[in-house]
Amino acid sequence: MTKKEFIELYAKNGNMSKKDAEKNINLFLDSIQEALISDNEVGFVGWGKWEVQDKAARNVMNPQTKKLMTIEARRVVKFKPGKLLAEKIK
Known part of the structure; x- marks a missing residue:
């Protein structure tokens, strides 16, 4: 949507x-x-919450070139559904 x-x-x-x-x-x-x-963090009881998490830097391999690359550390937004929302989605 x-x-x-x-x-x-x-x-x-x-x-x-x-x-x-x-x-x-x-x-x-x-x-x-x-x-x-x-x-x-922003949370609504039964519905869910948003929070910011830190992701550490990591090394990955480019599948096309097979070269190692570094993905820098960053902050990401995570959403975790609450119990009531999760039950309605099932």
């Missing part, structure tokens, strides 16, 4: 205009981003 499709679904379910839906969704996403940048 694209962001545009999600906005349409959100607007329909919330009985609001697409403009208001897009504003709400952008505010929600910006708030999650701000929290993650500040090293806070």
Whole structure:
């Protein structure tokens, strides 16, 4: 589902205009981003949580050239679904 499709679904379910839906969704996403940048995790009980994790540098082999490459250390965002969401997805 694209962001545009999600906005349409959100607007329909919330009985609001697409403009208001897009504003709400952008505010929600910006708030999650701000929290993650500040090293806070964002969690909703039963639904899930986002958190930032550090990944160490590692050496890998390029399968085409067989040369060793180094992937630099980086920070990644992880999402872990909560129990209620996981049960609904099954």
